[in-house]
Amino acid sequence: MPYAIQLINITKRFARTVANDNVRLAVLDGSIHALVGENGAGKTTLMEVLYGLYQPDSGKIKIHENEVTIRSPHDSIKLGIGMVHQHFMLVPTLTILENIILGAEDAKHGFLNLSRTTSRIAELADSFSLSVPLNERVQDVGVGIQQRVEILKAIYRRADILILDEPTAVLTPQESTQLFGILSELKQQGKTIVLITHKLNEVMAISEHVSVMRKGKIAGELDTAETNPQEIAQLMVGRPVLLKVEKDKSKTGHPVLSVNDLSYVDRRGIAILKDVSLEVSSGEILGIAGIEGNGQTQLVEAITGLLKPTSGTIMLNGINLGDLSVSQIFESGLAHIPEDRIKRGLVVDLPIKENLILGMHTRNEFSSRLSMKLSGIEQNAKLLIEKYDVRPPNPDALARELSGGNQQKVIIARELSRNSKLIVASQPTRGVDIGGTEFIHRTLVSERDNGKAILLISADLTEILSLSDRIAVIYDGRIVKVFSDNKVEESELGLYMTGTKGNGKTAALA
Amino acid sequence: MIGQIFSLAFLAQTIRISVPYALASLGGVYSERGGVVNIALEGIILNGAFCTAVGTYYTGSPLVGILCGVAGGLFTALIHAIVSINIKADQIISGIAINLFAVGITKFVLGILFHSSSNSARIRGLPHIYLGFIEHQRDVAHLLGNPMVLGTIAIVIASQVILFKTRFGLRLRSVGENPEAADTVGISVNRYRYYGVLISGALAGLAGAWLAFDQHSFTDGMSAGRGYIALAAMIVGKWNPLGAAAACLLFGLAESLQIQSQGGALPTQFIQMIPYVATIVVLAGFIGKAVAPGADGVPYEKEK
Numbered sequence: 001m002p003y004a005i006q007l008i009n010i011t012k013r014f015a016r017t018v019a020n021d022n023v024r025l026a027v028l029d030g031s032i033h034a035l036v037g038e039n040g041a042g043k044t045t046l047m048e049v050l051y052g053l054y055q056p057d058s059g060k061i062k063i064h065e066n067e068v069t070i071r072s073p074h075d076s077i078k079l080g081i082g083m084v085h086q087h088f089m090l091v092p093t094l095t096i097l098e099n100i101i102l103g104a105e106d107a108k109h110g111f112l113n114l115s116r117t118t119s120r121i122a123e124l125a126d127s128f129s130l131s132v133p134l135n136e137r138v139q140d141v142g143v144g145i146q147q148r149v150e151i152l153k154a155i156y157r158r159a160d161i162l163i164l165d166e167p168t169a170v171l172t173p174q175e176s177t178q179l180f181g182i183l184s185e186l187k188q189q190g191k192t193i194v195l196i197t198h199k200l201n202e203v204m205a206i207s208e209h210v211s212v213m214r215k216g217k218i219a220g221e222l223d224t225a226e227t228n229p230q231e232i233a234q235l236m237v238g239r240p241v242l243l244k245v246e247k248d249k250s251k252t253g254h255p256v257l258s259v260n261d262l263s264y265v266d267r268r269g270i271a272i273l274k275d276v277s278l279e280v281s282s283g284e285i286l287g288i289a290g291i292e293g294n295g296q297t298q299l300v301e302a303i304t305g306l307l308k309p310t311s312g313t314i315m316l317n318g319i320n321l322g323d324l325s326v327s328q329i330f331e332s333g334l335a336h337i338p339e340d341r342i343k344r345g346l347v348v349d350l351p352i353k354e355n356l357i358l359g360m361h362t363r364n365e366f367s368s369r370l371s372m373k374l375s376g377i378e379q380n381a382k383l384l385i386e387k388y389d390v391r392p393p394n395p396d397a398l399a400r401e402l403s404g405g406n407q408q409k410v411i412i413a414r415e416l417s418r419n420s421k422l423i424v425a426s427q428p429t430r431g432v433d434i435g436g437t438e439f440i441h442r443t444l445v446s447e448r449d450n451g452k453a454i455l456l457i458s459a460d461l462t463e464i465l466s467l468s469d470r471i472a473v474i475y476d477g478r479i480v481k482v483f484s485d486n487k488v489e490e491s492e493l494g495l496y497m498t499g500t501k502g503n504g505k506t507a508a509l510a
Numbered sequence: 511m512i513g514q515i516f517s518l519a520f521l522a523q524t525i526r527i528s529v530p531y532a533l534a535s536l537g538g539v540y541s542e543r544g545g546v547v548n549i550a551l552e553g554i555i556l557n558g559a560f561c562t563a564v565g566t567y568y569t570g571s572p573l574v575g576i577l578c579g580v581a582g583g584l585f586t587a588l589i590h591a592i593v594s595i596n597i598k599a600d601q602i603i604s605g606i607a608i609n610l611f612a613v614g615i616t617k618f619v620l621g622i623l624f625h626s627s628s629n630s631a632r633i634r635g636l637p638h639i640y641l642g643f644i645e646h647q648r649d650v651a652h653l654l655g656n657p658m659v660l661g662t663i664a665i666v667i668a669s670q671v672i673l674f675k676t677r678f679g680l681r682l683r684s685v686g687e688n689p690e691a692a693d694t695v696g697i698s699v700n701r702y703r704y705y706g707v708l709i710s711g712a713l714a715g716l717a718g719a720w721l722a723f724d725q726h727s728f729t730d731g732m733s734a735g736r737g738y739i740a741l742a743a744m745i746v747g748k749w750n751p752l753g754a755a756a757a758c759l760l761f762g763l764a765e766s767l768q769i770q771s772q773g774g775a776l777p778t779q780f781i782q783m784i785p786y787v788a789t790i791v792v793l794a795g796f797i798g799k800a801v802a803p804g805a806d807g808v809p810y811e812k813e814k
Contacts, residue, residue, distance in 0.1 A: 053694065077695070088691075092688070094687070102680060102697070111677075112675060112677060
């Protein structure tokens, strides 16, 4: 079978790092090829070189066995290459139709010919089961639809090679299944698909071949049928990895956090949280499953004092948090791993050591009345960096210079050093690679075993299912279901998350 | 009293004041829809007015004067484009620098060419189109028959169509909202941003030409904050050509109300505040709902 893509000895350097080091990749025509690797392994860079967003420092590219030069996306589009980026490349204020045609408009004397375009796109959408509301603005539709728009965009440009960068990162299980259906359909019709991912179950489910990248190099090339997740993970990380979280049954103690009838109506008058009640006890992890944007962010902000609820009470260890300031709430026993590392978790232009004392900077070990105690801060940093294996192990490195996983370790190190009773962990492993995820999961479980109460909010169902002792599902600002253990199927959770099951009713507290 | 205020002359006055606002404000719309904040409008107007006066004075032709005004505007905008788009400097700082530069350079050349630090020699105005039905009201007829008034109305309508119905408009809006997205579909972000800024230069240059013709000369600092008012109108108009033009009419109305009311019962200081109070009130009332283009003012870095 001929090759659709051949990348031959591609090297791409950035200022200080080599993102792709002599990489060779060959993708068979009409196949689904998975490209896996940890964050920063160079997968996305490699595909962006192929798409013309970056110029390689050396190496050759062949498309359909012909050597080509790709200087910009303009060139790659002409060669029939389409890319669906991890962060969608859509213009939110434009309509779906405008987004699809952008850059490849059907125009007469400069005026857009929208009626002819509409019927052409409708036909395309039909033949690939990719229905989208063409006249809605992109900002008004969900991520699942946005992704279809991206795929349509590529097909509209007559792409026969489609690159998808972590396409399921933002999808529900149902949407992911639908996406895989679409991808199979595309393959049936002769398209070649490159799937960038780090979810091994997806690799096993849909790909025919796998290329594994580690630290900018190809670490292995495998036929999916002849490998297993364990082998792929080991190639990705460079050492054996525990894919399953090991934990014993929880030893649940007294309630630490109780939220009662919490409601929040935002400035526009929209009810975001509706009578949310939940309880987290010491020694247990309560996972909140839900599609993002169903009130999780506001629930966390209400508990951490960043947002004032419209009604309802939040008790931490019997203390009503309602009247306390944020710092008082933290002093009364809260630790918070925020969903947005950069915005809420770190001051990225400060060094690691200062980030490690944020919120504790008034404590005696770090501050006298007039000045900071620099030696205390330094001491604390050295201790935590060692304990949490932050790299580089340099207290003076700026937080912005760290990888996502190490930034997250800094936050976790700081929050767990508070000696809190309750840990609110929001998307704790988002954008963190397999090795880092393993570490964070182990840390959270050991905190649980030390008697902490943990509220886990995650869009990653695998994470929810493997860490939680109990699972609550949030949909449209309500807790619609509470499972008293974690023995539930992903698809079952998905039905509650999308409101298909349990809609409109607030679940009784289990 | 009311009838006297809202007379035909009052209407003409309002339009006379609104035309330069509208031209500059449309310029702002093109620039910012493409993602470049252009507070240099003020300096562009001033340079446009100066070049118009010089061109008209030396050739005796108002038409050549207008072309000089547009060229002066384009040149000034080109500086802003290079600094903002290629050098990726802070666009506000670039704008302020250009505004200060315009004040200095016009004054300097004014001294050389006209041996005056305050104003140029008198120049001819634009010839007007004969409008029979209203010729008994001479001032009004001259104004409504002014080709630049008619031209401005045409430009407002054309801009609305260009922005929302053409390929150019779609691409310009895309580079202002999400340049990464535009780049990935093969649109040259920088090229479209240049178009936006240069069109704004041409339009604000026209606004300057209007001022020079209106006063039959160039006077030092004659832009007098109009570039900033035009920006306010652009925001009130939510970055839409029709909206911006309507906001300019509103500001023009407030200003002519001020002129009409002088010598009345209220102290002049209060009356002189009217246009500015109107600006603040309208901005405070509308700005919550006005959302700027997503990447407005953010330089585009291709390889991060």
